[in-house]
Structure formats: C-alpha cells, structure tokens
Amino acid sequence: xxxxVAVPDPPELEQIDPNEYEDADVVxxxxxxxxxxxxxxxxxxxxxAFAEWADGTPLDESEFDVVTDLDxxxxxxxxxxxxxxxxxxxxxxxxxxxxxxNYHPDLDSWGTVSGINAAMTELGQIVCDxxxxxxxxxxxxxxxxxxxxxxx
Numbered sequence: 001x002x003x004x005v006a007v008p009d010p011p012e013l014e015q016i017d018p019n020e021y022e023d024a025d026v027v028x029x030x031x032x033x034x035x036x037x038x039x040x041x042x043x044x045x046x047x048x049a050f051a052e053w054a055d056g057t058p059l060d061e062s063e064f065d066v067v068t069d070l071d072x073x074x075x076x077x078x079x080x081x082x083x084x085x086x087x088x089x090x091x092x093x094x095x096x097x098x099x100x101x102n103y104h105p106d107l108d109s110w111g112t113v114s115g116i117n118a119a120m121t122e123l124g125q126i127v128c129d130x131x132x133x134x135x136x137x138x139x140x141x142x143x144x145x146x147x148x149x150x151x152x
Contacts, residue, residue: 010046033080
C-alpha cells in the first residue's frame, strides 16, 4: 500500500534530555547533535525517509489527516546517542485515554489509534535508519575508563 500525500515539513527538534521520554534511554553524557540532525533532515533526509515510509505504510489518507490535524509530525524528536553510535528518537502517539478526552472526531476505534501510533513509530525508525545509513558520518571519540578489568 502507498500513501499519496505531500511530504510535510520536518520537525523542529526540541532541546530536551531524551531520558525524560518513557521510550528512550541514553547512557552517559552526550552531545545530542540536534542542530546537525535538524539540518540533515532539512537537506533531504526527512524527504527520503518520508517517501520510503509512505510507500509502505498501511495508513490511508483519512488516517494521515488525523496525524496532520493533531500536528504529530512536529512532535517527533531525533537525537544522537554517542554511546550507542545511533540516532535515537521519540515518536508522538495518541494517548490511551483518547476516547474519554474526545481527542479527535475521526478517531473511532482502538485499531485506528494503534495503527496510527505504530505508523508514527515506524516513521521514526525509518528516519533514524536513513540518517545513519545515508547522511551521518560522525566518528564518536569514546575513551574506555581506566578501571576496566584486564581479561588477559
């Protein structure tokens, strides 16, 4: 299945400690390189990743309209995890109490909500993969602590 929509603008990245997210865990002090990642997204990584995602997502246009109405794309966050040498991300999601809150008039089932949430997670992972595989060539300078055990 393919979603035929215009590529939205890439998100502007927040300067938040990723460990504040429930779905991210970054070890040690790191430079999250958000300014650099944001520039790479604007320079083509976002469009490349979005096109790849849109080509295979099960979302239809009405479900993507919900994503757009809720401004979910702008809620993405991407950051560099130097310890793991990877791009981490936080994907937006529709909260579990969507029904009680009347979160959006076109949300009518748990299937739709879980499908949108899964699609946002998949988009986040594709963006990370495209950034790491095609755009990022950073070398992390990691120095092992002096007190590591000697296994010789």
